[in-house]
Amino acid sequence: MTYSGFRVFWEGLRGNKGWRPVWRDPDPKAAYDIIIVGGGGHGLATAYYLARVYGQARIAVLEKNWLGGGNVGRNTTIIRSNYLLEGNQPFYSFSMKLWAGLEQELNYNAMVSQRGVLNLCHTDAQRDAYRRRGNAVRMSGDDAELLDAAQVRQMAPFLNFDNARFPIKGGLLQRSGGTARHDAVAWGYAHGADKLGVDIIQNCEVKGFRIEKGMMRGVETSRGYIAASKVGVAVAGSSGLVMAMAGMKLPVESHVLQAFVSEGLKPTIPGVITFGAGHFYVSQSDKGGLVFGGDIDGYNSYAQRGNLPVIEDVCEGGMALMPMIGRARLLRAWGGIMDMSQDGTPIIDRTPVDGLFFNGGWCYGGFKATPASGYCFAHLIATGEPHPTARFFRLDRFRSGHVVDEKGMGAQPNLH
Amino acid sequence: MLIPHPLLGPRDAQEFVYLGPAALIDRPQITFPLTDASAALDAFHVYLHERENPAGLHRELWFHEQGDRSWLVVTRDTRTHDIVGAELATDIARAVGRGRGPEAPPPANKDTA
């Protein structure tokens, strides 16, 4: 089924009777060439690019729940490419290019909105660090602008500029950054992959791997055994659990990150504003709700919900930054499980098992990566070689010391 | 979350700082001179980076930063956040022959008077 403005109009005239499901709901076959474990954004994007760019066929995506029920449907939807390090920035830059053409490519409205991402700074040292990061971003070919306080005031006059502890001195703005509708990204990739013949199988949990002489043979699932000589795992917060079934221990801890949304308000916030010093960031959804969040709770968790102290901390950050937020009511809070890696950077790599590939360690920043992650993982699975923009995301970098530690926190997952 | 501190009774988890799995107590013991540097590197890589990361009971290190500044080993269910127990990390370390027990001689430090 193809979507268009005309189609919406036509269906409107005909009582909306012609719409079909966005993807088929096939039963699993006995064997595939390639199985992707995890029907989140990354798994679905991988299947899509495997079929679309790398000409692969006989592909299945196995999802234990329903599509979009994991982090892809729980995140705060920020997309940006303003990283400092050489290992990261070209990858996120590639991702932003894919975002820009995504909806046309997938024929699905993912509400990609490049409304700008502004990181606030409060000290001279922080401004210097932002200048350095902005320069790195520009050298990679992307956009970054350093704003002074007056320019920030023009964009967001409602901020508290004279907070005694964190007065706003300026900010680093990336105009090409913004937001996208998170679950529409999952549905869009599912739609695109399904059209290319990928079987998307929901309620199908992978419960084990069949590995013989170090080679991948297939997966045991809640819907029976399915054979495949290539298996790509993209299960985000469940990475440790799934890879343990292949006998691997990962440089990853699972932590909970919470997010919040207020009641719908008239348009007030122009883009995404981050107040890192106060553990708070915010944007406004197209429905009008203020979507905001802060830091991870900080302890290992698979609970998909957090605790009150962090809710309090985030709301305090919000009050400090934009006191007017105190008038808005909080509608919902939820949590998702983050695969926090030891250096804050993801992994897209082969594993010691021939035919088993791993994609994970996305921390709280994998939504923006969805298109490039899928593309690079597909490249790796199809060609056996890393995609040039993802070549730093090696699994063995921790052993060899080639870590990509954007924040400089060292091997402590809950600090990244 | 309330942590049942063995000395102070139930304390709010907010008073604590979380470090990670209790296995971090078992720092590899390297003896010098090094005979096999690569094996030492392997041991430290596993110690520093690789994680069990279980869904279920997890023994983990919490530091009572805003309290008595003791390290605790807390046993907690990562699926529900239920805390099952807490012990003093020093007790656990000493039980496996680590840490400076009262019987161990004080470290030689010639620089301080």
Ligand SMILES: Cc1cc2nc3c(=O)[nH]c(=O)nc-3n(C[C@H](O)[C@H](O)[C@H](O)COP(=O)(O)OP(=O)(O)OC[C@H]3O[C@@H](n4cnc5c(N)ncnc54)[C@H](O)[C@@H]3O)c2cc1C
């Ligand atoms: C509150 C919150 C806010 C965030 N904000 C941002 C943001 O603003 N910007 C940003 O870039 N990133 C953000 N992130 C991070 C981002 O959402 C994740 O990094 C990214 O979505 C992870 O990739 P995914 O979409 O493939 O994960 P998921 O959607 O979690 O997909 C993994 C899937 O694997 C499935 N699975 C697990 N185990 C099995 C199994 N055994 N068999 C079969 N299937 C299995 C799960 O059910 C799940 O559907 C945020 C995350 C959270 C929780």
